Amino acid sequence: MNDTPRSERIHLAIFGRRNAGKSSLINALTGQDIALVSPVKGTTTDPVYKAMELLPVGPVVFVDTAGLDDEGELGELRKKKTMEVLHKTDLAILVLDREVSELEQTLVREIKEKNIPLIGALNKIDQGEVTQEQIKAWEKMLGIGLCPVSALNKKGIEELKRLIIQALPDEEDKFGIVGGLVSAGDFVVLVVPIDKAAPKGRLILPQQQTIRDILESDAMAVVTKEHELKETLENLGKRPRLVITDSQVFLKVAADTSKDIAMTSFSILFARYKGNLPELVRGARTVERLKDGDRILISEACTHHHQADDIGRVKIPRWLRQRTGKLLQFEYAAGYGFPDNLRDYALIVHCGGCMLNRRAMGYRIQQAIEANVPIVNYGVLIAYVQGVLERAIKPFPGAVLAWEEGEG
Structure with a gap:
């Protein structure tokens, strides 16, 4: 309950060939050994999700993926899982190991088609000099800039962090769950049934997130059960700006909430917040x-x-x-x-x-x-x-x- 849920974290996905240093780069960026590192190709099989704080960005999820050049029947399944990660990626980082081929070019095209911000990281510069001419040639092949780094000795990592921050989608246009619906000082009544389906000792995630968003809007959240809603509204002393209900008690809440009070549900709020209402x-x-x-x-x-x-x-x-x-x-x-x-x-x-x-x-x-x-x-x-x-x-x-x- 005290952690930022994964669904609210920025998803940073790392792509590249096997043994390009994807896991090592995650460890270098975070300053922690959170990803398994091995010289054996194919150490990372399924996508691995690591939630953490990346300063100064805040709560993020790093997604470590299987290599683009994985082989065999299982390798094809792993590559399919890797490509599915794009559907949830907020920013992609392509890790290169002194080689650019059709694999990387195809991935870059697909990332650009999905309008996902993309950064290129040229890893392992500690293993020998790479000329500026070679870097420019690779950049031209891919159509993106490359940041030379060494995950081993942390060279170039701070510059890569700066590029990540610059490339992240602008959050200013992202409205909150109750964005545009409530103002500072408003009362919002949340109707939360407590039945056998309710988790013991806590509220479900949409309810938690909505309460937090109301407080961040400088409004006041009043939480009640459906059977106490009528009494709650009568004793509130001020007409609420909005009543938000669990969908399963829609009819009772609609009956107990006068027509001059706006009413909706957690699920409808999230349909607008995350999807296409x-x-x-x-x-x-x-x-x-x-x-x-x-x-x-x-x-x-x-x-x-x-x-x-x-x-x-x-x-x-x-x-x-x-x-x-x-x-x-x-x-x-x-x-x-x-x-x-x-x-x-x-x-x-x-x-x-x-x-x-x-x-x-x-x-x-x-x-x-x-x-x-x-x-x-x-x-x-x-x-x-x-x-x-x-x-x-x-x-x-x-x-x-x-x-x-x-x-x-």
């Missing part, structure tokens, strides 16, 4: 077009123990069948993988994505758009099937426009 509203609108036999993908970004009345595996399928009256087929995906066969589905229902960073969630939505498959998240769908979506998206003009487009 208007696109998810459009996805909800397609529910009425589902037909008998349609396949629905329920996708979750994390793996967890499923309760008897699990939201993704029990409640949402039940609500969709009740709403449509159709015989629908449900399939499930969990964890960081996302199926390749999206075109096989009539609808994708995604979780709130609290375990994914912004780029990863955006990638999943874009994949659905490119496959021409509607996508919606849990909170938007629940609000839709319970008839409260129009009210829940009123604070968001873009989502309201998407809703009105669906009525046309």
